[in-house]
Amino acid sequence: GAGVSQTPSNKxxxxxxYVELRCDPISGHTALYWYRQSLGQGPEFLIYFQGTGAxxxxxxxxxxxFAVRPEGSVSTLKIQxxxxxxxxxxxxxxxxxxxxxxxxxPGTRLLVL
Amino acid sequence: xxxxxxxxxxxxxxxxxxxxxxxxxSNSAFQYFMWYRQYSRKGPELLMYTYSSGNKEDGRxxxxxxxxxxxxxxxxxxxQPSDSATYLCAxxxxxxxxxxxxxxxxxLQVKP
Numbered sequence: 001g002a003g004v005s006q007t008p009s010n011k012x013x014x015x016x017x018y019v020e021l022r023c024d025p026i027s028g029h030t031a032l033y034w035y036r037q038s039l040g041q042g043p044e045f046l047i048y049f050q051g052t053g054a055x056x057x058x059x060x061x062x063x064x065x066f067a068v069r070p071e072g073s074v075s076t077l078k079i080q081x082x083x084x085x086x087x088x089x090x091x092x093x094x095x096x097x098x099x100x101x102x103x104x105x106p107g108t109r110l111l112v113l
Numbered sequence: 114x115x116x117x118x119x120x121x122x123x124x125x126x127x128x129x130x131x132x133x134x135x136x137x138x139s140n141s142a143f144q145y146f147m148w149y150r151q152y153s154r155k156g157p158e159l160l161m162y163t164y165s166s167g168n169k170e171d172g173r174x175x176x177x178x179x180x181x182x183x184x185x186x187x188x189x190x191x192x193q194p195s196d197s198a199t200y201l202c203a204x205x206x207x208x209x210x211x212x213x214x215x216x217x218x219x220x221l222q223v224k225p
Contacts, residue, residue: 031211040217040218041217041218042117042203042218043157043201043215048210048211048212056212059212091156102213103159104157109154
């Protein structure tokens, strides 16, 4: 079956612009996670959705970052007023019910110039 | 101090060698441990998952957890060039949300 997909695969933007990153989880998975991976580092947790609601958003670095999952499937990570330090790979993962087996997408590589 | 620490390498070995990858963690409340493999420009792929102390084997891969020393290991037997990747250890931390705490990742190169 289809795995987790993310679009776009690459995004180049200018400092100060707004970007949206999309994640399509595995069908039927209720839990969805966003992580951010900087070069040479492991992924860092951003936010966790259980269904439509954000169950844990403790990893969002500041109020420029926001994520939604309005119908409990597709999720969008939104970054306002992008900064060069936001450049990273943004990974999405899903799991059947919020347990530990998470399946990752290929990531969106964001470059802020 | 990071909650999960891992030597970034790089680690280079000849084909057929036994590879040992290691991580330490700081919080004794951590229960679940995973090893992910990440190829260049791809997302992490789950290799092994263990709970509590002990060994778990899957083909050429063995995961080992020693909770008394807060040490986790991944052994790869008969390493192949296709094993060349970054290996990430992770724990679920002590939360019940499933969010993962990753180490920095160790880059492995297996030379033919």
